[in-house]
Amino acid sequence: MSVLKIERLNASIGGKQILNGIDLTVSSGEVHAVMGPNGAGKSTLSAVIMGKPGYDVISGSVTLDGIDVLAMPTWQRAVAGLHLIMQYPTEVPGVSLQYALAEALKARNASTTDLAARLETEALAINFDPRFLDRPLNVDLSGGEKKRNETLQMAILQPKIAVLDELDSGLDIDALRDCARRVEQLTHDGLGALVITHYSRLLVELRPDVVHVLAKGRIVKTGGPELVEELERDGYAAFAPEEPAAATSARSLDPFADPFA
Amino acid sequence: MTAFNLEAATKLAATGGLSDVQRQAVERSGQLAIPTAAEEIWRYSRIAELDLSAYVPAVDDVAVTGGAALVSTDVAAGELAGGRDLFDELNAAFSRPVFIRVPKGTVLTEPITLEHRLTESGVATFPRLIIEAGEDSEFSVVERFSSDDDIAALTVPSVELRIAHSARVKYLSINELGKKSWMIAHQRAEADRDSSTLLATVSLGGDYARVRTDAVAVGIGADVRQIALYFADGTQMHDFRTMQKHSAPKTSSNLLFKGAVNDTARSVYTGLIRIDKNAKGTVAFQTNRNLTLSAGAWAESVPNLDIETNDVKCSHASTVGPVDADQRFYLESRGIPPEVAERLIVLGFFDEVLEQLPDTPLTEGLRAKVAAKLDKRVKQ
Numbered sequence: 001m002s003v004l005k006i007e008r009l010n011a012s013i014g015g016k017q018i019l020n021g022i023d024l025t026v027s028s029g030e031v032h033a034v035m036g037p038n039g040a041g042k043s044t045l046s047a048v049i050m051g052k053p054g055y056d057v058i059s060g061s062v063t064l065d066g067i068d069v070l071a072m073p074t075w076q077r078a079v080a081g082l083h084l085i086m087q088y089p090t091e092v093p094g095v096s097l098q099y100a101l102a103e104a105l106k107a108r109n110a111s112t113t114d115l116a117a118r119l120e121t122e123a124l125a126i127n128f129d130p131r132f133l134d135r136p137l138n139v140d141l142s143g144g145e146k147k148r149n150e151t152l153q154m155a156i157l158q159p160k161i162a163v164l165d166e167l168d169s170g171l172d173i174d175a176l177r178d179c180a181r182r183v184e185q186l187t188h189d190g191l192g193a194l195v196i197t198h199y200s201r202l203l204v205e206l207r208p209d210v211v212h213v214l215a216k217g218r219i220v221k222t223g224g225p226e227l228v229e230e231l232e233r234d235g236y237a238a239f240a241p242e243e244p245a246a247a248t249s250a251r252s253l254d255p256f257a258d259p260f261a
Numbered sequence: 262m263t264a265f266n267l268e269a270a271t272k273l274a275a276t277g278g279l280s281d282v283q284r285q286a287v288e289r290s291g292q293l294a295i296p297t298a299a300e301e302i303w304r305y306s307r308i309a310e311l312d313l314s315a316y317v318p319a320v321d322d323v324a325v326t327g328g329a330a331l332v333s334t335d336v337a338a339g340e341l342a343g344g345r346d347l348f349d350e351l352n353a354a355f356s357r358p359v360f361i362r363v364p365k366g367t368v369l370t371e372p373i374t375l376e377h378r379l380t381e382s383g384v385a386t387f388p389r390l391i392i393e394a395g396e397d398s399e400f401s402v403v404e405r406f407s408s409d410d411d412i413a414a415l416t417v418p419s420v421e422l423r424i425a426h427s428a429r430v431k432y433l434s435i436n437e438l439g440k441k442s443w444m445i446a447h448q449r450a451e452a453d454r455d456s457s458t459l460l461a462t463v464s465l466g467g468d469y470a471r472v473r474t475d476a477v478a479v480g481i482g483a484d485v486r487q488i489a490l491y492f493a494d495g496t497q498m499h500d501f502r503t504m505q506k507h508s509a510p511k512t513s514s515n516l517l518f519k520g521a522v523n524d525t526a527r528s529v530y531t532g533l534i535r536i537d538k539n540a541k542g543t544v545a546f547q548t549n550r551n552l553t554l555s556a557g558a559w560a561e562s563v564p565n566l567d568i569e570t571n572d573v574k575c576s577h578a579s580t581v582g583p584v585d586a587d588q589r590f591y592l593e594s595r596g597i598p599p600e601v602a603e604r605l606i607v608l609g610f611f612d613e614v615l616e617q618l619p620d621t622p623l624t625e626g627l628r629a630k631v632a633a634k635l636d637k638r639v640k641q
Contacts (some may be wrong), residue, residue: 050594053586067428078596090591093607103605104595153595172413 001106002028002081002160002192003063004049009060011048017058018044020217026161027194031184033228034196035202036214037236042196043087045214046165049194050084051077064161069212079108081160085150085167092137097149101135101156108157122152124180143170151179154186161192168202200228215239265290265351265385266316267401273320275336275357286353293347305529305561306500307469311443316415318355319384321377325359328373333360348445350568352419356389364395365425369400379408379442381610388418394456400507401431401619407466410439422450424458426480430617432457435627438466440495446472454480454509461618463627464491464499465634471500478512478540487516490614490627491524492634493558497575503532505547507540516547519614521607523634531563534577538569545578552584552610554603604635 009022018041026032036042049062050054051074061071069077078084092100098119102112116133123130128148138146147167154162164183168176185207187193195206203211203225211227212219213236220239221227270287285493295311296303325332332381334360345353361373377388392402406416416438424430436444452458464470477483491499505514521530530549551560562579584606592602611631618624 052590052594073599074590074593075596075602078594084594086591086594090585090587092588092591092606092609094338094612095592095605100595100605102594103592103597104599107596107601145391157595209332 004082004161004192004194005061005063006049007061008056009048009062011044011060012056012058013044013054016216019048019064021060021251022210022217023215024194024219026194028160028190028192029187030210031060031187031193031195031206031208033208033210033211034194034214035198035200035228035231038198040214041217042198042214043165044217045195045196046084046163046196049077049163050074050082050129063184078104078157078159082156083157085147085154085164087166087169089138089146089150091139093139094138096135097133097137097153101153104157118156119152122155125155126151126182127174128152144172144177147171148175151182155182160208161190161194163194163195163196166198167195168197168199176202178204188201203228213239263314265313265355265449266430269318269615270354272353273318273357276393277336277343279470283354286350288347290347290350290354293350295347302502304531305567306471307498310469313385313411315636316383316385316507319381319386321386321388321416322380323359324376326374326376327371328361328369331361331363331367331369332373333362334358336360338380344568348417349419349447351385352387352389352417352447354387355385356387356390356419358389361390361392363400365395365397367395367398367400372401372403372619374621374623375402375404377404377406377416377418379406379412379414379438380459382413382441384409385415385417388416390418390420390493392420392422392430392432394422394430396426397428398425398556399429401433403433403435403619403621405435405437405625406444407437408439408442410441412439413441415443415445418444418446420448422448422458423462424450424452424456426453426485427455429457429535430635431461432576433461433463433619433621433624434472434584435460435623436464436466436470437630438470440466440497442466443468444470444472446470448472448474450474450476451483452480452483452485453478455482456484458478458483458485459617459619460485460487462489462491462501462600464493465630467499469496469498469500471502473502475504475506476505476514477504477508478514479508481511483512485512485514486617487514487518488614488617489518489520490611490631491518491520491528492523492611492631493520493528494523494634494637496525498527498529500528501530501532503530503547505532505534505545506537506542507535507545510540511542512540513544514546516549517617519613520550520560521552521554521610521613522560523554523555524554525559527559529561529563530579531565532577533565533567534575536570536573536575537570541570541572544574546575549579550610551581552607553582554584554607562566574598604632607635608632
């Protein structure tokens with residue numbers, strides 16, 4: 001049983017405070033959805049949890065099973081059991097998926113034997129074309145292939161708690177289903193997931209136990225899955241009334257809307 | 262410069278004795294001063310540090326493998342084509358050239374390799390290689406220059422490639438000189454109609470190593486690619502001057518130079534694409550990318566275009582900077598330690614060049630040598 005605990009977290013980027021006292025606890029096997037309008041601080045939250053350079057923690061704490069995550073460099077956070085699925089996975093020319101994962105497993109003192117076979121199995125499970133396994137990371141992959149690639153890496157690395165930053169962005173409906181179902185399976189095996197999303201369509205496949213509404217850098221409401229429906233109906237306006245962006249986000253809650261529109 | 266005289270040239274000459282061309286070259290070299298960095302073509306170079314009186318001319322110790330009867334040595338040096346500077350004259354005067362003549366239609370499956378070894382401090386060698394690729398021939402030539410770290414020597418190699426109609430030739434020069442040796446190299450290629458040429462350079466060694474490449478597409482449809490991998494650390498400097506000249510229509514050239522500098526090492530890339538008025542329908546690309554791996558390292562990139570006709574497709578790109586922070590974060594977020602992440606990224610960066618090198622026994626270990634240079638850095 002693992003617990004990711006975020007307490008009174010305040011963080012800024014470039015001197016501008018984005019997170020204003022986040023409290024959030026994710027345990028093994030749980031799916032927590034964090035929903036919110038653009039600019040609410042969703043991506044900042046994921047970046048701060050993983051230690052992306054450029055983000056400053058002002059105060060508060062993030063612990064994994066009682067261990068101070070914020071004191072660790074990024075790679076040690078991952079080795080400790082955290083994982084980040086990125087909204088826009090970075091292209092790394094010349095570095096193949098298999099090579100990178102072998103190094104990642106080595107850092108965990110995990111076995112790399114049968115890695116190629118494991119990759120093939122995982123690729124099949126999410127309809128990821130096995131010929132992409134030899135490609136440099138994310139290079140020349142479509143949006144859907146990139147997210148399948150991210151999901152596959154997570155399945156191989158077997159983190160305790162994963163942050164999924166807009167896994168659904170750039171995904172067609174088939175890829176969304178493939179990725180969401182795989183994540184759901186992993187949560188049955190004990191993965192705790194913090195699912196950050198703007199839209200509800202991901203949550204149809206990947207059913208959350210708890211839903212948090214993030215607005216203006218703080219959790220303004222927490223509830224059960226019924227909150228998703230409420231948001232779909234009423235939008236974010238109730239949580240961030242003076243934000244002009246909030247009015248438009250209500251319209252774009254359509255699960256079939258183009259996420260890049 | 263007194264050691265670079267007629268007497269020394271006579272001693273070093275091939276069995277047939279010093280040729281008239283060589284005699285004249287000795288004379289002319291005696292009248293030329295060492296160039297200075299004030300001359301554009303030596304800008305950014307370390308030429309001011311060169312003291313020729315610290316060296317005496319010596320026979321180039323070269324071992325040739327492959328090619329059999331197509332390779333001839335012990336031939337008197339002839340005239341160099343094109344413009345000549347002091348180093349071209351010295352090369353002509355003191356070299357004992359190796360000729361590779363591959364007849365029309367001949368395809369060599371095995372590469373021809375030349376291993377040049379510098380084993381003595383205070384000597385200057387003048388390797389010279391002339392490659393004549395007959396019509397429709399196909400082959401690879403690889404030269405490697407090496408010395409131990411304690412050898413302070415100078416080598417001034419010259420290679421000329423004459424690529425006939427439809428020939429397909431790959432040439433690779435590998436610099437694995439020790440930390441104290443200098444190299445001032447000049448490569449020239451003339452590519453005739455519908456031929457396909459690859460000029461490749463790998464620079465890992467040397468204190469100061471300069472490679473100047475002049476490649477001219479003289480025949481319609483000729484294609485010339487130039488690639489280089491360079492990696493300087495400590496106080497090393499790698500210096501490149503390239504010319505992609507197009508003097509015939511429908512010719513193409515593509516240049517990709519990728520380098521890294523670490524510690525307080527330096528590198529310079531200066532390249533020119535020149536397209537003559539009659540070279541209509543030409544396609545020419547030039548890309549130079551540099552990674553600066555430490556705050557004290559320095560890389561300069563100077564791309565230039567000189568185009569005299571409208572009907573061309575031409576581009577150049579150059580970058581100088583540290584390892585991409587996003588790429589590093591991506592790998593680290595998978596649990597890969599920073600030094601391993603950086604090693605993966607840098608090796609990945611160089612792979613684009615490594616995978617285009619001709620497949621030869623001398624090429625095989627290069628990736629491991631680049632990795633070893635990176636590992637040395639990680640341990641610091």
